[in-house]
Amino acid sequence: MKNKVIVFDLDGTLLDSQNQIIGGDQTLKYLNLLQNMGCTLAICTGRLDHDILKIQQKYQLSIKHRISQNGAVVIKENYLCSELLNKSDAFKIYDQIKNYPVRIEINTVSNRYWTSERDPEFPKELYDSHMIKQDFEEIILCQPVVLFLIVGQTSILEDIAKTVNKQYKQTQAILTSATSLEILSCQASKGLALKNNFQNDYIYAIGDSPSDFAMIEYSDCFYNVGQFENPRQAIVKYSILEALIDIYEKERNI
Known part of the structure; x- marks a missing residue:
């Protein structure tokens, strides 16, 4: 059975404009439930890596893969890979x-x-x-x-x-x-980061903006939780909380 990876954006997806968790404690509850079921959590954001670390520390989440700067920087444990500007x-x-x-x-x-x-x-x-x-x-x-x-x-x-x-x-x-x-x-995108790091995994991806839509091609299931026009392959949900509940129900019934 493939490892299940849940990849999600920060701004507009996990965090609101005040850096608060969208969905609050319920969102954290389902992230922890999915972790306990064996799912791997990954963050893919436009922010720098240090903000992923702060989220991980503040909410006691185990983020195995940290993808920052819209896919240009990837950190797994003590290994860093980056696509730099020419x-x-x-x-x-x-x-x-x-x-x-x-x-x-x-x-x-x-x-x-x-x-x-x-x-x-x-x-x-x-x-x-x-x-x-x-x-x-x-x-x-x-x-x-x-x-x-x-x-x-x-x-x-x-x-x-x-x-x-x-x-x-x-x-x-x-x-x-x-x-x-x-x-x-040109080698940096959220989609290519998924392609290069999760080739043998089953990927649930959650995002809210066009930069997140680059993940659609390389994910098995993509949730659009934003206000932008919805790509055909995406599942529309009101927020990350509803997306996580849907993933939880799917995983629970396997």
Whole structure:
């Protein structure tokens, strides 16, 4: 029998905008029930790995596989694998975008780099790993850069995405919301992370946004718990709690 893996996103899936568990104690109850039934829990998020660790610690969850930065960074126990930005591409892209009226941030494997503090209204992380640096070119040269996060108006972000996706073969630009764009390796996605790490497992995946929909192709059962238009292969549920209850009922009746 295949090992059962339950993979879920954080923002909008497990966590609300205030970093609280959606579904509260009931969600935690079903996560623990499924763990006790032998299911493996995995988190696949756009956040950095440190926030997965904070969730694991705070709620005493056993997260065997930690997938962060939208599939670019994977940590299993003491092993880390990361799809980094091509340095040549990163230098050229930064030179192209630095004069746009947008906010540019850089993520490495373990830190966020900013040129100025974020707006207080920006969603808060559970662990603050940011550093203020003015010279992004030095960071690109010396650090393991995973991605650029660009924040700005939709029309400007769409223009940047069009340019990057047209000019670069190893690097992709993905709109992650109406006001945010990520530029990262073409080998990085939540779907590819599932493909590369759970080839012999039965996968239940839960997500709420287009970046999560990349998991559909490589999961056996995908639950859409968001407000975006539903892909054909997805099962629609109101929240992660209803998805977990459905998984529990399926596993209990096997």
